[in-house]
Amino acid sequence: MAKIYIGTTFVTDDEPCLNLKEVNQRTPDSKGIHRYQVITVIRQDRPVEYRLDLGPAKKFKAHEFNIPGGAVNETTGKIYVEETIGRLRDLADHLRSEPPRISQGHNLLTGYANHLEKN
DSSP, X not given: OOOOOEEOSOOOTTSEEEEEEEEEEEOTTSSXXXXXXXXXXXXXXXXXXXXXXXXXGGGOOSOOEEEEOEEEOTTTOOEEEOEEHHHHHHHXXXXXXXXXXXXXXXXXXXXXXXXXXXO
């Protein structure tokens, strides 16, 4: 089930940050796909979401990503935050500048056969 967060129009770099992600989504006017930076901060012990439009998705080479800055204990509801917005934004700037990584699939049977052959 999707969670709905209250929105905010501003954040500061020293605020506790539960999560920062960059996703490609349709613009509100449905005229294109943009990259959005979505930051979840904690205010008055509740998650609040801030969204920043970074521009057309086609200008970004890096894949979408998600950087956790804390966690929520599902049993107690207690929120643990270890990072700030500023630190996660610095990491996001780095990840955004990286070229996409293509993962090569591994065949377990071939890998096991190669391992046996080496030994």
